Amino acid sequence: MDLAELHALLTPEGLRLVDDLGEIGSTDDVAAAVSRLRRDGHSPDLVSAVVDQARLRTRARAKFDTFAGRMLFTRAGLEQATRLGVAARHAARFRAAGIERVADLGCGIGGDALGMAGLGLNVLAVDADEVTAALAAYNLAPFGDAVAVQHGRAEDTDLSGVDAVWLDPARRTAGHTETTRVGAGDWSPSLEWVFDLAERMPAGIKLGPAFDRARIPHGVEAQWISVDGSTIELVVWSGILARPGVARSALVIRGDSAAELTAPADSADEPVRTLGEFIHEPEGAVIRARLIGEVARELEAGMVAPGIAYLTGDAAVTSPFVQTFRVREQLPFDVKRLGAALRERGIGTLEIKKRGVDIDPAVLRTKLKLRGDASATLILTKMDGKRVAILADRVSATT
Structure with missing residues (x-):
């Protein structure tokens, strides 16, 4: 999504059209919607933005359920967003630790901030991309003064009054109109900055599940998460957000059930044995x-x-x-x-x-x-x- 599409979308007419379109799943549905909107005299920018959002809302139900029906997305932002159920589990850890205000640095379209605000936390949501920050502000608007959204760099954010931070450092570069995955050596903000901040205040750091284990800092909890058979992320927890005696965790979620395995360190494998039943x-x-x-x-x-x-x-x-x-x-x-x-x-x-x-x-x-x-x-x-x-x-x- 570029700025022209964003400006066309964030109007009473644009938002009404998205709501009126409802779910769009197939290519035939897209073609029919485009033809109908163009026939009604709407501009190409508006038609493109509206149809794209209707299609993204349909896809987003898998992550955000009924909340998707009032949210706005970029394609990559939806792909990288934390599932709402998982975000709620992250938020519950902040709340259980007595945290009241969290800075979500690199908030994307607002998935994790949505989980935090939904559990009563105050959130400062920050993203370096202008379009993404605008979409996050729209998605988080129902929470009123409990959430503040800023367009800016994580490194430049004033963290006074913040109890803890949530970071997703590897997935976006500032100045792009579409959220993108960056290369292995192009973390934004840098891992050095992220891990240094995590030493100074409680933090949750969202990383890819294949993140190099040798780069995980000492003294933190590393939690890998699988959802319905797919391993989706690694979260590094520091400070009071890391549970005492837990250095390794595997959280397995299937449907509405969840189970977790924890240990103070990597576990030694059992010996090889002959094929059993x-x-x-x-x-x-x-x-x-x-x-x-x-x-x-x-x-x-x-x-x-x-x-x-x-x-x-x-x-x-x-x-x-x-x-x-x-x-x-x-x-x-x-x-x-x-x-x-x-x-x-x-x-x-x-x-x-x-x-x-x-x-x-x-x-x-x-x-x-x-x-x-x-x-x-x-x-x-x-x-x-x-x-x-x-x-x-x-x-x-x-x-």
Whole structure:
């Protein structure tokens, strides 16, 4: 979104048109909306801004539920915004620590600030991009004086009267009309500045889940978060926001339920063991937090191979920290023989999972020439230094 589209959108006419359009999902819906608005005499800038917002609101429901219906977005801003449910969990940590006023430095379209204000915190929201800051101000307007939005650099923000800070340093550059991801060495604000600030006052720092662990400061809590099977972020907590005795945390959220695994340090893996009745695939947050060993001990399981994040065991237990599969049998790894074996068993629907082997599941699926009404999971990995193919069935969490 550029300034011309922003100015066209932030008018009574523009906002009314967005509300009137409702949800727009398909390309056909977009084409029909554009044609109708142009036929009604609206300008190209206004039509582009309005239709884009209607489409973004439709996509945003996955993150913001009904709140999306009165918010405004940029495409990248929506992509990078924290899900409202996760933002509320972050906000709850600030509130539990007795924090009253938070500076959200690099607020984007206001997702985290929305969670904080929704739990009664006072928020100073700051973004270096003019368009993004304007959208954040609109999105946070319902909270009135509890939220102040500023267009400016995090480094230049007056933090007097602020109890703690929330930072998302890696995802935007000042002066752009569209929020963008920056390169590995182009953090804005710089990591040095961010981590120095976190030493001086309580902070939550949102980073990508693949962030270099060697760069995580000492004396903080590092919390990896998975939502519905996807590992979405790493949050580094400092000061009173870091829980005593917790250096590593894996928070796993599925639907409305959540479970957390914590430890004072990385956990040592359990020894390798022979293939049992079950294979367990740890959640991404557990793997990133290096707490696989903690889960293995809980499940009475061992590693299938050194350095491969699959566990195996015989205990019929389930855990929120893994996806569990009941082993049927081992099959030959040769593609032709494997395809023949699957067709013989009538398996036409196949979930393919892999770790430790260089295979493209999409290409393999084509070569297997599946047919039949049955379904199964195929796990491709290494055991005893050799590639193995394991036919299995998913075990539901209620089994």
